Every structure is written in structure tokens, then in C-alpha cells.
Amino acid sequence: MSRVDAATFRTALARFASGVTVLTVRDQTGVDHGMTVSAFSSLSLDPPLVLACVDRTATVLPHVRAAEVFGVSILAADQEALSARFAEQDVVRFDGVPLTHAGEGPALLDGAAAHLVCRRVAEHPGGDHVIIVGEVLSARAFDAPPLVYALRRYGAFAPDAMP
Numbered sequence: 001m002s003r004v005d006a007a008t009f010r011t012a013l014a015r016f017a018s019g020v021t022v023l024t025v026r027d028q029t030g031v032d033h034g035m036t037v038s039a040f041s042s043l044s045l046d047p048p049l050v051l052a053c054v055d056r057t058a059t060v061l062p063h064v065r066a067a068e069v070f071g072v073s074i075l076a077a078d079q080e081a082l083s084a085r086f087a088e089q090d091v092v093r094f095d096g097v098p099l100t101h102a103g104e105g106p107a108l109l110d111g112a113a114a115h116l117v118c119r120r121v122a123e124h125p126g127g128d129h130v131i132i133v134g135e136v137l138s139a140r141a142f143d144a145p146p147l148v149y150a151l152r153r154y155g156a157f158a159p160d161a162m163p
Contacts, residue, residue: 017150020075020083023052023132024106025060025067032094032107033063036087038149039129040072048136050118053129059089064132067120071106072134074114076144077156082109083147102138113146114139 004012024034039053050072054061064070075083086093098110108115118134125131148155 014151017148017155020079020147020149020154021052022073022075022082022086022109022112023054023060023064024071024073024108025063025069026101026104026106027063027066032099033060034086034093034107035060036083037072043133048139049121050116050134050136052132052134053126054132055129061130064120065123067106069102069105069137070118070120070132070134071102071108072116072118073109073112074116075109075147076111076113076142077147078144079109079111079147080154083149083154111144112142113144114141 018038019040021037021040022034023037023040024032026032035054035058037052037054041051043049043051052072054064082097085091085097094107099107100110101107102117105117108117116136117138118136120132121135122133123130124133145157148157
């Protein structure tokens with residue numbers, strides 16, 4: 001069996017629509033760190049687990065590894081600019097961004113479709129990424145529709161009625 005080249009693989013996976021999240025941690029000095037993560041998924045209902053895939057070279061990875069708790073803001077349809085901002089390398093990501101802290105823990109972006117606060121319980125190698133597994137300690141959903149990413153573009157999920 002031949003190995004698929006990276007460009008073909010990326011093009012094929014671009015057809016898989018995903019939500020967009022911003023993963024955040026707060027370091028021991030109280031500084032917030034975060035990044036956009038589209039490779040995010042629920043993993044288990046009992047116990048409630050999620051996973052996030054973080055590039056091995058991401059500047060936030062050492063902070064995630066050092067923190068016991070991380071936050072996940074599931075972005076709302078009108079937060080495309082925040083997704084782009086937290087994906088950039090050379091910006092002060094949190095500067096001027098409305099947020100709430102989960103107690104002494106991670107920042108959660110205001111206006112998101114949902115917030116999760118998770119305890120990091122495992123890490124697994126995943127090629128050029130690291131798979132971070134978190135046990136969900138708290139979850140809150142809001143009425144905003146989620147931001148969707150597919151075919152290298154943003155879009156919105158527009159259900160007839162949100163539950």
C-alpha cells in the first residue's frame with residue numbers, strides 16, 4: 001500500500017467540517033496562554049472526557065503540559081476573528097479580548113457557544129501532534145450557534161431550532 005502525500009491528505013480532510021475551539025491555560029505566574037484548536041473532540045460521556053490535538057512545536061504546549069487544568073471555548077459563529085487571532089504566532093493573543101476566568105484557572109472567551117474547564121488526565125503521541133485528554137470538570141452551553149470550519153473556510157451551523 002502506498003503512502004498518501006501530505007497535500008492530498010490535507011485536501012481530503014478539509015472536507016470534514018469541524019467546530020473551532022480556543023484552548024487556554026494559565027501559568028503559575030498568572031499569565032494566560034491559548035491557541036486555536038480545530039482538532040478537538042468529545043471522547044467519553046462516563047467519565048466526561050475530551051481530547052485536543054496540539055502541534056508538537058506549538059508555543060502553548062509546554063504551558064499545557066505544566067498546567068493541571070485547561071479551558072476550552074467553543075467559538076460562536078461570530079467569532080471568526082478570534083479563531084484567526086489565536087492561530088497567529090506574532091500577536092498578543094489576549095490583548096483586549098473579553099474573557100472570564102474559571103476561578104483561579106484558565107481564561108474562557110466571552111461570547112463563545114460553550115465553555116469547558118478540564119483537568120488534564122493523559123497525553124499521547126500522535127505523529128507531529130500531541131493528544132491531550134481532559135476530564136471535563138465543568139461545562140456551560142450558551143445560545144450562540146457554533147463557528148464551523150471546512151474547505152479552509154469558516155461558516156456557521158444554522159439549525160432550525162437550537163435545543
